[in-house]
Amino acid sequence: MTTRRVFMMQSVLGASVLASGAAMAAAPMVAETDANAKGLGYVADTAKADAKKYPKHADTQLCSNCALYQGKAGSTAGGCPLFAGKEVAAKGWCSAWAKKA
Secondary structure (H helix, E strand, O other): OOOHHHHHHHHHHHHHHHHHHHHHOOOOEOOOOOHHHHHHOOEOOHHHOOOOOOOOOOOOOOHHHEOOOOOOOOOOEEEOHHHOOOEEEOOOEOOOOOEOO
């Protein structure tokens, strides 16, 4: 038989464990220096894309309006299957950009 005090302590401990688990679940951001990111020309800000290397790039092309972007509407970052386990900036861009249907 547990006492009220023990129950409350266990509840607080359980809640803090759940909260810390949720905070740790956030995926890290893709670094522009990452080998895969360099190969795809990924930049966290679409305005900084290399115009000479990627002449078809347009400033209106953002990760957030790419068919591969998995973030929620209005979020600042989201997942991308090209960068498994990492998130891309919603305002970012890479050469694999494809218009969202």
